[in-house]
Amino acid sequence: MAGEVVLRLRGSDDHEIEELIVNGTFAMDSVDTASERRLADVAFQADRSVRDVLVGGLGLGYTAAAVLQRDVRRVDVVEIQLPLVAWARAGLTPTLAAVAADPRVRLHVADIADVLLRRAGDPAGPWDAILLDVDNGPDFLIHDQNAGLYTPTLLAAAYRRLRPGGTLSIWCQGLAPELYQLCRSISSTAAEHRVHTRRGDREWEYAIYSLTSPGS
Numbered sequence: 001m002a003g004e005v006v007l008r009l010r011g012s013d014d015h016e017i018e019e020l021i022v023n024g025t026f027a028m029d030s031v032d033t034a035s036e037r038r039l040a041d042v043a044f045q046a047d048r049s050v051r052d053v054l055v056g057g058l059g060l061g062y063t064a065a066a067v068l069q070r071d072v073r074r075v076d077v078v079e080i081q082l083p084l085v086a087w088a089r090a091g092l093t094p095t096l097a098a099v100a101a102d103p104r105v106r107l108h109v110a111d112i113a114d115v116l117l118r119r120a121g122d123p124a125g126p127w128d129a130i131l132l133d134v135d136n137g138p139d140f141l142i143h144d145q146n147a148g149l150y151t152p153t154l155l156a157a158a159y160r161r162l163r164p165g166g167t168l169s170i171w172c173q174g175l176a177p178e179l180y181q182l183c184r185s186i187s188s189t190a191a192e193h194r195v196h197t198r199r200g201d202r203e204w205e206y207a208i209y210s211l212t213s214p215g216s
Contacts, residue, residue: 033062035206040066043129056112057133061095076123165215
């Protein structure tokens with residue numbers, strides 16, 4: 001396990017807000033999950049069948065839940081934090097419970113980097129879509145070790161784990177121009193998707209970067 005993981009529940013019984021704190025840093029909450037749902041949407045934009053999906057990072061389960069709304073065959077969810085997987089299996093929140101109970105889901109306690117670099121035996125892939133929602137992005141890391149996720153070595157490895165025509169999508173808490181350029185160096189299909197949202201008086205702009213492998 002990398003650092004402390006805390007789940008906070010606040011609000012009333014009919015409107016409870018989930019908040020995830022990792023390594024003393026705010027990771028996400030359930031107030032607005034539009035960008036997590038958009039991460040899933042990007043993977044299904046291409047006019048092709050997406051049956052097998054890899055989700056890097058369980059979090060509060062909203063990205064995996066969005067994938068499960070589609071006609072998928074298998075969803076491998078790789079999460080390095082054992083407590084998050086245990087909370088999902090225990091049904092600590094409705095979303096985590098639904099993800100863990102879905103027969104299409106396989107929960108793996110592992111480092112997504114080890115999976116993508118084939119240092120872990122399972123899951124092995126390949127996948128029609130790979131969704132990386134592991135950290136806040138290269139400019140605002142929760143764990144310093146996750147800097148390796150945004151390097152040519154790992155992103156190229158992830159790209160190679162796609163089936164022909166498959167899509168790799170990466171969530172960021174804000175625009176990351178250097179990451180975008182890195183994606184473009186791997187494939188000319190690289191695209192930047194911006195997600196605008198408002199929380200109270202503040203406006204936020206999240207970013208998702210995607211790459212699509214050549215079709216068969």
